[in-house]
Structures are given as C-alpha cells and as structure tokens.
Amino acid sequence: GPKVLQIPSHQIIDMGQMVTLNCDPVSNHLYFYWYKQILGQQMEFLVNFYNGKVMEKSKLFKDQFSVERPDGSYFTLKIQPTALEDSAVYFCASSSTYANSDYTFGSGTRLLVI
Amino acid sequence: AQSVTQPDARVTVSEGASLQLRCKYSYSATPYLFWYVQYPRQGLQLLLKYYSGDPVVQGVNSFEAEFSKSNSSFHLQKASVHWSDSAVYFCALSIQGGRALIFGTGTTVSVSP
Numbered sequence: 001g002p003k004v005l006q007i008p009s010h011q012i013i014d015m016g017q018m019v020t021l022n023c024d025p026v027s028n029h030l031y032f033y034w035y036k037q038i039l040g041q042q043m044e045f046l047v048n049f050y051n052g053k054v055m056e057k058s059k060l061f062k063d064q065f066s067v068e069r070p071d072g073s074y075f076t077l078k079i080q081p082t083a084l085e086d087s088a089v090y091f092c093a094s095s096s097t098y099a100n101s102d103y104t105f106g107s108g109t110r111l112l113v114i
Numbered sequence: 115a116q117s118v119t120q121p122d123a124r125v126t127v128s129e130g131a132s133l134q135l136r137c138k139y140s141y142s143a144t145p146y147l148f149w150y151v152q153y154p155r156q157g158l159q160l161l162l163k164y165y166s167g168d169p170v171v172q173g174v175n176s177f178e179a180e181f182s183k184s185n186s187s188f189h190l191q192k193a194s195v196h197w198s199d200s201a202v203y204f205c206a207l208s209i210q211g212g213r214a215l216i217f218g219t220g221t222t223v224s225v226s227p
Contacts, residue, residue: 004157031212043158043204043217056214091157093215101211103148107157 002026004106006092007074012112018080021109023092025075032075033093033103034067036060043091049075082113116141118205120218128226129197135190135221137205145207147188148215149179152202161203164188175199200225 005024013019025032034046047057049067064083069075075094079086089108095101117140127133139145146165150158162173169181179190188205205218 033215035215035217042219043206045214045216048212048214050212055212058214095212097212102160102163103208103215104160105150105158 002104004092004094004104006090006106006109008109009107010110010112012114013082015084015113016081018078019082019111021077021079021090021092021111022074023076023094023106025092025094026096026104029094029096029101029104031055031095031097031101032067032069033095034077035091035093035105037089037091037108038087039089046077046090082111084113087111087113116145116207116209116216118207118216118218120203120205120221122221123219124222124224126224126226127195130194133190133192133195133199133223135203135205135223137188137190137218139186139188139205139207141186141207141209143209144183145209146211147179147181148206148208149173149177149188149190150204150206150217152204152220154201158204161190195223195225197225197227199223 007022032049035043046061048055066078091108092106093103095103119138148163149161161177162171164181202220204220206215208215
C-alpha cells in the first residue's frame with residue numbers, strides 16, 4: 001500500500017544544535033502529523049498541519065519546534081535548539097481529506113540528543 | 115478532552131489461545147476508532163478501524179473488534195493467536211478526519227509456544 005517515508009532513520013545530535021526531520025507523505029494526502037514516542041511508551045500527538053498551517057498542537061509541541069512543507073516537498077519537523085528530553089522516536093503520518101481516511105504512518109526517525 | 119484507556123499493560127497468551135485486548139474511550143459523541151500494531155523498532159500498522167455502521171469490524175490477520183457505545187469500548191479480539199502476533203497493540207481515536215489521533219498507552223502481547 002501507500003507509504004510514508006521518513007529520512008533519516010537515525011540521527012545523533014549534540015544538545016543545543018538544530019535538527020530537521022524529514023517526511024515524504026503519501027502523494028495524495030493533505031493532512032500531515034508528527035508524533036513522539038519515548039522508548040516503551042505511547043505515541044503522543046505533537047502537531048497536525050493542513051494547507052500550509054498548523055491546525056492543532058499539543059503541549060509537547062514546544063516553542064523550539066516548528067513544522068513546514070515548502071512547495072509540496074518534504075513535511076519537516078525542526079527542533080532548534082535541541083534538548084536532552086527531545087530524544088525519542090518521531091513518527092510522521094498523513095491522511096487524505098476524506099472524513100474516513102486512514103492515517104498512514106512512517107517507520108520513524110530515532111533521534112538521540114547527547 | 116478525548117482520551118483512550120488500555121487497562122492492560124501486558125498480556126501473555128499461549129499460541130493457539132484466544133486473545134482479547136481492552137480499550138475504553140472518553141468522548142461525548144461516537145469517535146473514529148482504530149487499532150494499530152507495532153512490531154519492535156517499526157512504525158504502526160493499521161489492523162482495523164470503525165467509523166459507523168456494523169459494530170463488529172473485521173481487520174487484517176483475523177483480528178476483529180467490537181464497538182460498544184453504551185460501554186464506550188472498542189475491544190480487539192483474535193480467536194487463535196500465532197507467535198508472530200507478539201507485538202504492542204495501540205487503540206486510538208479521532209473525533210473526525212484530519213484531526214489528531216489520540217492513542218492509548220498500548221498493550222504488549224507476548225505469545226508463548
């Protein structure tokens with residue numbers, strides 16, 4: 001079936017540096033999402049994005065986080081500056097505009113902040 | 115606010131036995147409900163979903179779930195498990211398409227030979 005691709009699969013970064021996580025959503029999908037999963041814990045919603053705007057965001061979506069999808073390219077999550085507690089697996093998802101659309105998830109980017 | 119509760123953190127079953135994973139939700143109307151499975155170091159795979167209609171929904175790999183509005187529940191079942199069903203199972207809800215998908219804490223299933 002259709003896939004969401006996430007690049008890179010792993011990233012190690014020094015605390016305080018900037019990191020950009022990239023997501024290539026399903027081609028005809030227009031809603032995009034980021035989720036955070038700390039090892040062994042549940043998936044937690046960060047943000048969703050539609051038509052160039054953030055639609056909803058959770059308390060986990062700190063001021064240091066930003067999302068964009070310039071010109072239909074990758075949907076990105078940028079963290080600047082990174083903190084140790086940002087270490088987690090970040091999952092991207094996408095869905096279409098249909099009311100009963102499936103949410104398709106990527107395989108995640110494993111981020112380690114040291 | 116909406117929420118999903120999975121009361122069982124871990125379930126261990128023998129291969130060939132039946133499995134039921136519990137999920138309760140909190141939302142004033144009928145949400146969209148999902149069950150996902152996550153294998154080690156992988157993303158989420160959709161098992162099944164409920165939007166409306168028949169409260170019993172069939173999914174992949176012989177999983178099924180039953181929606182109960184009166185109990186605010188969406189329990190997952192499988193009649194006979196295989197060792198490959200060992201994974202973490204997440205119940206989730208959305209109040210409408212395009213909105214945040216809210217997850218439960220997950221249930222880790224271990225299938226013993």
